[in-house]
Amino acid sequence: MDEQMVSERVRQKLQDVNTAAQNYLSPVQDHVNFTLQLAYFKCAYECFDRRRSQQEIGNCVENCSVPVVSAQQRVENEMAKFQERLSRALMVCQDKFDAAKLQQAKTSALNDLESCVQQTTEDGIKMLPLLAERLKSAFSINNELSRYVSGLFLSALYDMMSVGALLELINDLKLLYEVLIPVVY
Secondary structure (H helix, E strand, C coil): CHHHHHHHHHHHHHHHHHHHHHHHHHHHHHHHHHHHHHHHHHHHHHHCCCCCCHHHHHHHHHHHHHHHHHHHHHHHHHHHHHHHHHHHHHHHHHHHHHHHHHHCCHHHHHHHHHHHHHHHHHHHHHHHHHHHHHHHHHCCCCHHHHHHHHHHHHHHHHCCCCHHHHHHHHHHHHHHHHHHCCCCC
16 A cells, blocks of 8 residues: 555656646747747738748748747757756656665565655756746747737637637737747848
C-alpha cells in the first residue's frame, strides 16, 4: 500500500509541473497561436493576387509562414530541453531508489524516492518562469498585449451565437495587427 500511495503522490507532483508549465507558458502559446497566426493569415491573404503565378503565390505563402513556424519550433525545442532535464533528474531519483532498495528497508527507500522527486519537481517549476521569460524576450512579447488579444478571442468564443461579435473580433484583430504589431517577414 505504501508504494501505491507514494506512486500517486509522485504522479501528482508531475502533474503539478505540467500545470505550472501551462500557466507560465500560456502567454507564449497565445502569442504563437493568435498573434503570429493572425500575421500569417493576413500575409498569406495578401499573397493571392491574380497577377501572380501559382509558384509565386506558393512562395509568398511559404515566406509568410516562416515567423510562426520558427516560433513554434523554438517553443518545442525549449520544452524538449526542459523535459529532457526533468527526465534525467527523475532517472537519477529512480537510480537512487533502486540502489537504496538493496541497502535499506523498502519504506525508507520509498521516502527517499519521494523526497528526490519532490525536490526535482520543485526545481523544474522554479525553472519555468525563466524559460517563459526567455521565450517572451525572444518573441518580444508584451504581456498586456498578449492578454488583450487572448481576451478578444475568448470573449468572441463565449458569444459564438452572435455573428456580429465574431465580425467585431476580426475587425479588432485587424486593427490591433495594423496598429500594434509590426510584421516580421
